[in-house]
Amino acid sequence: VKLAEQVKNGDRRALARAITLVESTRADDRDEADQLLEALLPSTGKATRVGISGTPGVGKSTFIEALGTMLCSRGERVAVLAVDPSSQKSGGSLLGDKTRMEKLANEPKAYVRPQPSSGALGGVAPSTREALLVCEAAGFSTVIVETVGVGQSEAAVADMVDTFVLLVSPAGGDELQGAKRGILELVDVIVVNKADGDLLVEAKKTRDDYDVSSKLFLRDAAWQVPVVLASAKEGSGVDDVWKKIQLHGRDEGRRVAQAERALWRTLESEVVRSLRANPDVQKAVDEVRAGKNPLRVARELAARFELQR
């Protein structure tokens, strides 16, 4: 298709249109989006895919801007897909996000794009995976997917990138507690940001804390999660982080497993959607509400499940 050619030729407006198309939830856009992706797919897979997460205020935008600008100055082309849970209902471009990374957005070699989020917890929309593929086909050598550490969004982003980077503040080991523990199992590189001025001592202590815990949470014998000090504001440590990302590299096996999980996630959610709309299921729900055994009714319905030819 023509749009695919324009995207592959690096046409900015075509890129924006293509991402809008894959993000569309309108049924009549879906065919066109699928054709576009089919045409782009042979040109995908070449970029370094990086996920960056961290709680609000940790300095994600400043860090991504510093990293992206550094890469552009070395001749790389960088795309940033920024998932903002607060944009849940708009589904479109948020001025707020654009201006957050103004400097990077004005780089000719960079592209910054806010992503619509889905679901009550501001989760990552499945289409973000497709937007990433579009950026790859458009020739970006690095694609960064940013997410705020809310709900399931980190797991979703970790499951579409080669290297998942967690930014933490130099606030000591407090963040290691509670909710943060689950995320350590997803992380490939930890960055203690704001390691400058008065916070440097505290940042070093925090690095040591995470160093201990990353050894405890070791999940891959071949990769000891590095903990890197950085100051996005002063630009220090950003190059170190990039070296760790390159060292971690990409793993085709991981990408194949990610694609398979994406298939299952979408298949399950689409089938559940069909079930909810099915009149027989709605009738069954009424019967259960009236006193029938829900497990029996469910098993009987499930036994009738089939895929048409």
Place this chain on the structure above:
Amino acid sequence: VKLAEQVKNGDRRALARAITLVESTRADDRDEADQLLEALLPSTGKATRVGISGTPGVGKSTFIEALGTMLCSRGERVAVLAVDPSSQKSGGSLLGDKTRMEKLANEPKAYVRPQPSSGALGGVAPSTREALLVCEAAGFSTVIVETVGVGQSEAAVADMVDTFVLLVSPAGGDELQGAKRGILELVDVIVVNKADGDLLVEAKKTRDDYDVSSKLFLRDAAWQVPVVLASAKEGSGVDDVWKKIQLHGRDEGRRVAQAERALWRTLESEVVRSLRANPDVQKAVDEVRAGKNPLRVARELAARFELQR
């Protein structure tokens, strides 16, 4: 069926056989189990359904034993379904569980039954809901479902009982942090156990902490979650807890919504199981692993979904 009559007549061995039948994962037991439940269903619904959860070491067994023994002495009949995540693979009766509540297990009016757990996190098996119904049909006036606070098991238990009780230790407000926060949204009654001897002062402080937080997490304007001091060892406070459980009472609307959710959970898991066994889906997985767009493949498969007549 004959087994159903025996269960309704209070035959102990028939009760054990009936629960074993509904717990069976063998396909050829399923029809018989469904017929049994159909025959028992008109006799269900009369018991007070209580869920009891808490971390290991908080004194759940001792508390349930104290509560159960007290109720038996008042002429009630009490069944305890104890979910032990560690029993994951045995799927059967664990001597360990039996002996934990030895005194209650020897009460003629009580029945203690370990439950098989399912899944990697030691989750509650769907059949626990059916075991609860069997106990109701057998004439128990109170059915207690015990769970260790691990993974999703608390949510599953909270979703099959009238009143969900959380036992906490008098270790101060530490437990309010992190992982425990999610559970407060499920809880109807909080019990600070081990409120005796040296720990009494600490227990009172803990009660006050939970009192504050239960006001913060208020989800139902009609029910302020009470925080009760108890000592299962000394037997104090157990009667207070029972009064709160009775005060909370049962809500037919809650039971109907629970049945509907049980329908959906089982329907989804059974359909996903069919999908995994479907040769077309397996072929699609191979195509995705070879490079096809997973979201498109998933949508195409889901579009073929149908329920046979």
